[in-house]
Amino acid sequence: MIRLRVIAGAEWRYWLRSRLVLGSALLMAGLLLATTAVTTLRMQGEAAERTHHQDKAEAAFLAQPARHPHRMVHYGHYVFRTPTPLAGFDPGLDPVTGQSIFLEGHRQNTPMFAPSGASADLGGFSWLSPAMVYQLFGPLLVILLGHGLIAREREAGTLATLLAQGAPGRLLLAGKAAALLSVIVLMSLPLALSAALAVRDGDPPLAAVALVGVYLLYLSIWGALALLASALLRRRTAVLAALATLWVVLTLVLPAVAVSATSNAAPMAGKLETDLVMLSDLRKLGDGYNVNDPAFARLRAELLAEHGVQRVEDLPVNLRGLVAQASEQKLTDTLNTYARAQMAAETRQAIVLASHGWFTPLLAVADASRALAGTDLAHHHRFLQEAEALRFAFVQGLNRVHAEKLSFSDDIRRSSDAQAEARTRVDASHWRLLDRFVFEPDAAGSRLARSQSQWLMLCAWFAVLVGAGAWVGGRLKP
Amino acid sequence: MNPSVTSLAHMPKLQAEQLRVLRSGKEVLSGVSFNVAGGEVYGLLGGNGAGKSTTLAAFLGFVPAASGRVVVDGLDVGSDLAAARRAMAYLPEAASLYEHLDARENLDYFLQLADMRCSADEIDLALDRVSLGAEARGLKLRSYSKGMRQKVAIALAILRDTGILLLDEPTSGLDPTAIDEFHGLVRGLADAGKAILMVTHDVYGACQVADRIGLLRGGQLVAQFEAPPGGRIDTETVHRAFSPRAAA
Ligand SMILES: Nc1ncnc2c1ncn2[C@@H]1O[C@H](COP(=O)(O)OP(=O)(O)O)[C@@H](O)[C@H]1O
Ligand SMILES: [Mg+2]
Numbered sequence: 001m002i003r004l005r006v007i008a009g010a011e012w013r014y015w016l017r018s019r020l021v022l023g024s025a026l027l028m029a030g031l032l033l034a035t036t037a038v039t040t041l042r043m044q045g046e047a048a049e050r051t052h053h054q055d056k057a058e059a060a061f062l063a064q065p066a067r068h069p070h071r072m073v074h075y076g077h078y079v080f081r082t083p084t085p086l087a088g089f090d091p092g093l094d095p096v097t098g099q100s101i102f103l104e105g106h107r108q109n110t111p112m113f114a115p116s117g118a119s120a121d122l123g124g125f126s127w128l129s130p131a132m133v134y135q136l137f138g139p140l141l142v143i144l145l146g147h148g149l150i151a152r153e154r155e156a157g158t159l160a161t162l163l164a165q166g167a168p169g170r171l172l173l174a175g176k177a178a179a180l181l182s183v184i185v186l187m188s189l190p191l192a193l194s195a196a197l198a199v200r201d202g203d204p205p206l207a208a209v210a211l212v213g214v215y216l217l218y219l220s221i222w223g224a225l226a227l228l229a230s231a232l233l234r235r236r237t238a239v240l241a242a243l244a245t246l247w248v249v250l251t252l253v254l255p256a257v258a259v260s261a262t263s264n265a266a267p268m269a270g271k272l273e274t275d276l277v278m279l280s281d282l283r284k285l286g287d288g289y290n291v292n293d294p295a296f297a298r299l300r301a302e303l304l305a306e307h308g309v310q311r312v313e314d315l316p317v318n319l320r321g322l323v324a325q326a327s328e329q330k331l332t333d334t335l336n337t338y339a340r341a342q343m344a345a346e347t348r349q350a351i352v353l354a355s356h357g358w359f360t361p362l363l364a365v366a367d368a369s370r371a372l373a374g375t376d377l378a379h380h381h382r383f384l385q386e387a388e389a390l391r392f393a394f395v396q397g398l399n400r401v402h403a404e405k406l407s408f409s410d411d412i413r414r415s416s417d418a419q420a421e422a423r424t425r426v427d428a429s430h431w432r433l434l435d436r437f438v439f440e441p442d443a444a445g446s447r448l449a450r451s452q453s454q455w456l457m458l459c460a461w462f463a464v465l466v467g468a469g470a471w472v473g474g475r476l477k478p
Numbered sequence: 479m480n481p482s483v484t485s486l487a488h489m490p491k492l493q494a495e496q497l498r499v500l501r502s503g504k505e506v507l508s509g510v511s512f513n514v515a516g517g518e519v520y521g522l523l524g525g526n527g528a529g530k531s532t533t534l535a536a537f538l539g540f541v542p543a544a545s546g547r548v549v550v551d552g553l554d555v556g557s558d559l560a561a562a563r564r565a566m567a568y569l570p571e572a573a574s575l576y577e578h579l580d581a582r583e584n585l586d587y588f589l590q591l592a593d594m595r596c597s598a599d600e601i602d603l604a605l606d607r608v609s610l611g612a613e614a615r616g617l618k619l620r621s622y623s624k625g626m627r628q629k630v631a632i633a634l635a636i637l638r639d640t641g642i643l644l645l646d647e648p649t650s651g652l653d654p655t656a657i658d659e660f661h662g663l664v665r666g667l668a669d670a671g672k673a674i675l676m677v678t679h680d681v682y683g684a685c686q687v688a689d690r691i692g693l694l695r696g697g698q699l700v701a702q703f704e705a706p707p708g709g710r711i712d713t714e715t716v717h718r719a720f721s722p723r724a725a726a
Contacts, residue, residue: 002590003590003591003593006590007591010587013578014578156577157572158575160538160570161575163540164563164566165591166561166593167591477541478540
């Protein structure tokens with residue numbers, strides 16, 4: 001439609017002549033540059049730290065001379081999760097979840113943060129990511145450009161002149177919307193660029209495209225809100241005040257309310273209490289270092305019966321290693337029960353919090369953004385699970401070596417008999433079983449699937465606003 | 479004045495029939511009826527707040543009729559708004575145009591929205607007709623005087639080339655020469671067959687140019703005056719009706 005283009009073009013001419021777009025573009029570009037720099041610095045610092053730790057840990061681990069396999073269980077090993085390239089745009093939970101875990105026997109460590117010099121230097125600003133610029137400042141820019149679309153013309157009286165030419169109100173709104181949409185597309189170009197770079201660096205193209213799309217939709221919702229307010233209210237100052245209030249409510253107040261509502265609706269047990277309960281459970285499991293612990297009496301009796309021998313020393317396998325295996329198994333089962341409960345509680349909270357996206361598009365877009373960037377809770381949980389699976393396999397591998405390669409009699413005499421001690425050492429080739437851990441970020445399909453309900457929320461918001469716009473447009477009065 | 483055109487005008491171009499309009503719950507027009515035929519200038523005269531602009535707003539569909547109806551070129555405004563608007567050109571009270579555009583850009587834009595394409599020559603010709611100085615045409619309207627803005631708005635009405643013109647206080651704020659010039663233009667357009675509804679509080683101006691005058695007071699049409707064939711409406715008579723106390 002020609003007239004639609006004419007209206008949008010006229011708006012652009014106004015923006016350019018009033019230097020509004022130029023100023024806004026500079027502001028947005030400045031914010032994005034600053035946050036991109038901050039995020040990149042932080043990630044680079046963390047990556048350097050990570051590589052350093054990893055190399056050091058790996059070198060130390062592999063440089064160990066022949067040792068008793070159980071010593072290696074305690075030596076442990078770091079595993080790391082490299083952030084997705086899109087984490088440079090939306091670090092999501094990465095800065096609070098940590099990306100490296102020290103794997104060792106008998107315990108599940110919580111992930112740690114690479115203590116990055118960069119983030120320490122930047123102090124309080126390190127939380128401001130490019131994604132947050134889009135989520136918080138993007139709407140402000142859209143409001144700045146959009147609040148006057150109709151109200152300006154109404155105040156100047158040109159709205160009456162426009163309508164008197166026979167241009168339908170809906171056409172007018174559509175033309176103004178097209179102008180604002182074109183600005184939103186321009187605003188999304190830096191995001192599109194970082195998405196393209198992320199694809200180059202290995203993120204799935206579909207996830208990157210969806211990420212750009214979800215922000216376009218989010219900013220369009222703000223555009224529709226601005227246009228509606230502009231069409232409904234008489235004074236430009238009133239429109240600006242209403243939209244500023246709406247911004248405060250939707251991006252600051254409601255998310256805070258949602259967080260506290262969530263902790264009420266889906267409370268989580270305190271870490272200290274949980275840890276105490278878990279400790280007492282673990283104490284009931286028995287001592288894996290003591291083959292005479294009653295907890296392992298059955299294992300011992302069964303083994304002796306199976307091999308038809310009377311003495312532990314006559315078994316073809318080392319009972320100590322087997323007890324260590326059984327003990328690690330029981331311990332891990334208990335730890336996993338708690339870990340699963342913790343993850344389930346966290347997931348429940350995340351779901352309750354996410355459901356508030358029906359009330360504010362900020363929560364919806366933030367959730368979708370994290371899921372698509374591969375920096376959400378589900379991603380983190382999978383990292384924990386895979387790291388734990390690796391830890392378990394590695395510890396049990398060493399315990400198997402312990403059981404199969406070491407004799408029981410050497411093992412129990414190793415502190416008093418130097419020759420026996422020498423025989424209980426196995427050489428390094430036995431504990432190279434720890435493959436280099438590679439955490440594969442989610443594929444596009446599962447990232448999209450996890451952002452599904454957020455898309456639904458944002459589409460619902462947009463559809464309602466477009467409907468309202470059509471209604472208001474049909475009744476537009478000067 | 480052209481008597482042959484007046485006789486052609488059996489079919490009114492603008493009709494208000496028992497028009498009632500409420501604004502913020504207050505009755506602003508109460509049963510106003512009149513029509514304007516092609517070739518005729520109808521002066522709607524009244525003091526501040528009498529309901530003159532509201533009458534125009536009703537024809538433009540900017541305010542709904544609470545009862546009664548307004549008809550434009552045979553089209554009921556309540557049901558056929560878009561077509562009715564296309565049939566009229568409207569000169570708002572403050573000649574509301576874009577300050578950040580020049581005269582040509584303003585005209586070009588509004589004409590495109592009216593779904594019309596006019597060449598640069600046609601636009602310049604219309605600006606010649608309203609005698610807007612050539613040197614002013616490339617300047618942004620923010621540097622224009624009220625009279626110059628008015629000229630651009632009239633040029634738009636001329637270019638729209640509709641059979642009907644609605645003018646809201648078109649001469650307020652103009653100097654006497656500009657007023658005379660403007661009245662000449664309006665008369666010429668009416669003589670060319672257009673129906674012109676001119677809202678004003680200027681008794682002298684209305685009598686100078688109108689074929690008929692309706693006097694609006696408190697939302698009611700209290701009197702109508704008609705020019706005798708070949709003559710003008712008597713200013714004294716209208717003035718007495720307009721402000722009885724001042725005349726007494
Ligand atoms: N938008 C509005 N809302 C409420 N009342 C209005 C509005 N516009 C005009 N009025 C009232 O309607 C009456 C007629 O106004 P108007 O038609 O503008 O008068 P005029 O043009 O004759 O000076 C006045 O009393 C005015 O206060
Ligand atoms: Mg008025």
